[in-house]
Amino acid sequence: MSKRTPSISVLTANRLDDGIVVFLGPAGAWVESIDAAVVARSPDEAKALEAQGARDAAANLVVEPYPAEVREAAGRLIPVRARERVRVEGPSILDDVPGYVAAAPRSSALPASGEREPAEAA
Amino acid sequence: MYRYDEFDAEFVRQRVAQFRDQVARRVSGDLTEDEFKPLRLRNGVYLQLHAYMLRIAIPYGTLSSRQMRKLAHIARVYDRGYGHFTTRQNLQFNWPKLSDIPDILDELADVEMHAIQTSGNCIRNVTADHFAGAAADEVADPRPYAEIIRQWSSLHPEFSWLPRKFKVAVTAAEQDRAAIQVHDIGLHLKRLADGRLGFAVYVGGGQGRTPFLAKLIRDDLPEEDLLSYLEAILRVYNLHGRRDNIYKARIKILVHELGAEAFSAQVEDEWRRIRDGALKLPAEEIKRIDAYFAPPAFESKPAVAALRAPDRAFDRWVTRNTHAHKQPGHAVVTISLKPIGGIPGDASADQMDAIAGLAERYSFDEVRVTHEQNLVLPHVRLGDLWEVYGALENIGLAEANAGLVTDIIACPGLDYCALANARSIPIAQRISERLARRQDEIGDLKIKISGCINACGHHHVGHIGILGVEKRGEEHYQLLLGGSGAEDAALAGITGPGFGPEEIVGAVEKVVDTYLKLRAGPQEPFLAAYGRLGAAPFKEALYAAA
Numbered sequence: 001m002s003k004r005t006p007s008i009s010v011l012t013a014n015r016l017d018d019g020i021v022v023f024l025g026p027a028g029a030w031v032e033s034i035d036a037a038v039v040a041r042s043p044d045e046a047k048a049l050e051a052q053g054a055r056d057a058a059a060n061l062v063v064e065p066y067p068a069e070v071r072e073a074a075g076r077l078i079p080v081r082a083r084e085r086v087r088v089e090g091p092s093i094l095d096d097v098p099g100y101v102a103a104a105p106r107s108s109a110l111p112a113s114g115e116r117e118p119a120e121a122a
Numbered sequence: 123m124y125r126y127d128e129f130d131a132e133f134v135r136q137r138v139a140q141f142r143d144q145v146a147r148r149v150s151g152d153l154t155e156d157e158f159k160p161l162r163l164r165n166g167v168y169l170q171l172h173a174y175m176l177r178i179a180i181p182y183g184t185l186s187s188r189q190m191r192k193l194a195h196i197a198r199v200y201d202r203g204y205g206h207f208t209t210r211q212n213l214q215f216n217w218p219k220l221s222d223i224p225d226i227l228d229e230l231a232d233v234e235m236h237a238i239q240t241s242g243n244c245i246r247n248v249t250a251d252h253f254a255g256a257a258a259d260e261v262a263d264p265r266p267y268a269e270i271i272r273q274w275s276s277l278h279p280e281f282s283w284l285p286r287k288f289k290v291a292v293t294a295a296e297q298d299r300a301a302i303q304v305h306d307i308g309l310h311l312k313r314l315a316d317g318r319l320g321f322a323v324y325v326g327g328g329q330g331r332t333p334f335l336a337k338l339i340r341d342d343l344p345e346e347d348l349l350s351y352l353e354a355i356l357r358v359y360n361l362h363g364r365r366d367n368i369y370k371a372r373i374k375i376l377v378h379e380l381g382a383e384a385f386s387a388q389v390e391d392e393w394r395r396i397r398d399g400a401l402k403l404p405a406e407e408i409k410r411i412d413a414y415f416a417p418p419a420f421e422s423k424p425a426v427a428a429l430r431a432p433d434r435a436f437d438r439w440v441t442r443n444t445h446a447h448k449q450p451g452h453a454v455v456t457i458s459l460k461p462i463g464g465i466p467g468d469a470s471a472d473q474m475d476a477i478a479g480l481a482e483r484y485s486f487d488e489v490r491v492t493h494e495q496n497l498v499l500p501h502v503r504l505g506d507l508w509e510v511y512g513a514l515e516n517i518g519l520a521e522a523n524a525g526l527v528t529d530i531i532a533c534p535g536l537d538y539c540a541l542a543n544a545r546s547i548p549i550a551q552r553i554s555e556r557l558a559r560r561q562d563e564i565g566d567l568k569i570k571i572s573g574c575i576n577a578c579g580h581h582h583v584g585h586i587g588i589l590g591v592e593k594r595g596e597e598h599y600q601l602l603l604g605g606s607g608a609e610d611a612a613l614a615g616i617t618g619p620g621f622g623p624e625e626i627v628g629a630v631e632k633v634v635d636t637y638l639k640l641r642a643g644p645q646e647p648f649l650a651a652y653g654r655l656g657a658a659p660f661k662e663a664l665y666a667a668a
Contacts, residue, residue, distance in 0.1 A: 017149065017221055018173060019169055019219075019220065058154075063155050081592075081595040082597050086171060087172065091172065091537035091538060092545060093465055093547050096464065096465055097468055097470075098204055098465070099203040100202055
């Protein structure tokens with residue numbers, strides 16, 4: 001048997017209307033914070049998230065959903081790959097961008113697309 | 123500058139209307155992402171890591187003040203206050219909302235700009251020497267030919283679905299500032315043996331996963347045959363270029379696999395067939411386009427020499443950031459978008475507005491974008507340099523570093539790009555900070571950084587190149603030495619094992635220290651010293667203690 005710790009993952013995508021990074025959250029809503037994401041802790045749970053992502057992509061809520069491997073540290077979810085950490089944290093150089101103006105925060109999460117499977121345990 | 127005629131204006135407006143409809147159908151769900159993606163890419167819209175990105179064409183890198191002000195306006199109203207000038211002489215906005223993009227394209231059309239053919243497997247925005255029409259060392263302005271190519275290649279029905287993207291660059295000087303030997307087609311405008319203007323034609327250059335320098339396939343192409351010869355090249359490529367493997371689909375692979383001689387023979391066969399057809403360029407048509415690029419009404423003012431001595435910083439800036447102009451009493455000014463520790467190629471909306479004002483007042487309304495991610499005021503009177511310098515100081519863009527070690531090319535990298543494996547920008551920032559104090563001592567040295575194998579940061583042709591890769595999920599960097607994108611074009615070689623993000627800046631410094639220690643003197647630039655010494659002493663410095 002492999003001694004490797006089983007991987008856990010979240011489902012991520014970009015929102016259709018503005019391309020912003022989102023994660024599949026509880027009750028099927030897409031949220032901007034990874035800490036609010038539903039975590040898949042088994043292959044079956046990962047498959048369920050991916051199926052939901054495919055439905056939401058077909059429903060034109062999000063674009064190109066895919067699972068991102070994460071680890072848990074101090075109660076936070078940390079993506080394993082550097083690429084995904086940059087997606088979560090945003091460009092690392094924004095403080096140095098000349099004239100950068102942060103976007104106003106969006107008021108609510110992207111709603112769920114109709115009927116949902118029961119949310120996976122976070 | 124070229125001005126749209128009725129046809130140009132109409133087709134750009136039609137394209138905006140079409141894309142507006144396509145976006146509406148995407149948002150409403152009538153188009154799937156698979157259906158929409160090729161349509162958005164045709165209009166310069168990418169989906170990057172954090173948001174959509176809009177890439178706007180700046181044909182042959184030439185902008186008017188009005189166009190620059192429009193870009194500033196778009197940055198403020200639709201984006202996040204800044205834009206990024208790229209190694210393809212384009213401008214990218216990193217945060218537009220999909221639903222805003224048709225409005226942005228309409229605003230661009232108001233100033234005769236668009237984003238067509240900035241992506242997709244078509245002939246991309248034609249690039250040119252950024253000093254074109256101004257440089258003392260050119261035989262003629264290459265931009266009329268770039269404009270003729272733009273008109274021929276825009277929505278060309280036969281070449282809208284090529285095996286892969288296709289990039290053309292044009293220069294008219296012996297000093298190659300357009301990197302023509304690393305383009306699919308590189309054109310060198312020159313005087314032919316009979317004294318008429320014509321072209322040396324290079325084909326099959328490119329960077330990316332498999333870099334090649336272009337091969338010279340014709341050295342004496344008369345200007346009237348430019349389009350028929352390009353058409354012949356594109357036809358051979360379109361027929362034989364591979365469509366089964368994206369990594370082998372560029373023309374450079376075809377030229378390499380066929381051999382330059384066999385490829386050239388096929389081009390010549392096709393060219394003979396079409397040479398005297400509809401694509402023959404009448405002298406009157408060349409003259410008509412040429413008229414759009416007529417030199418401005420220059421007038422002489424007192425020279426700058428008297429102003430230089432009292433101010434050493436200004437003196438440094440004049441030495442580094444101005445270039446000889448063909449018109450006495452004038453200079454070409456490079457505005458460095460590389461402040462020490464800054465982000466290569468980024469400019470705020472306020473900076474863009476200020477530069478538009480400078481162009482209007484001091485440079486006959488023209489700005490250029492360079493493939494080295496700087497801006498240029500092409501026609502500044504020597505007597506106005508002091509005022510221009512002062513105005514650039516006020517907006518933080520008076521760094522006297524053109525061509526120096528802090529004038530670094532860096533692609534957006536993993537901070538923005540969906541294809542990237544590692545960040546480029548922070549590496550450029552840290553190298554700039556580390557070496558700034560010694561940059562005058564180091565002299566001409568080009569560092570180029572790409573965040574992935576696609577090589578948008580031109581690492582293959584950096585004197586020092588850095589390639590970001592992913593190693594076990596983390597950022598890692600390979601170091602390359604000895605490349606050049608200029609007339610002495612060469613591909614850099616990898617030094618050996620790569621470096622982590624915390625090590626790569628120190629590795630670059632070791633290379634620079636080794637050069638300073640071993641060079642024959644300050645007159646021997648890095649590339650010459652590397653050519654004389656070879657890679658061995660640099661590798662020893664990098665790896666011997668490990």
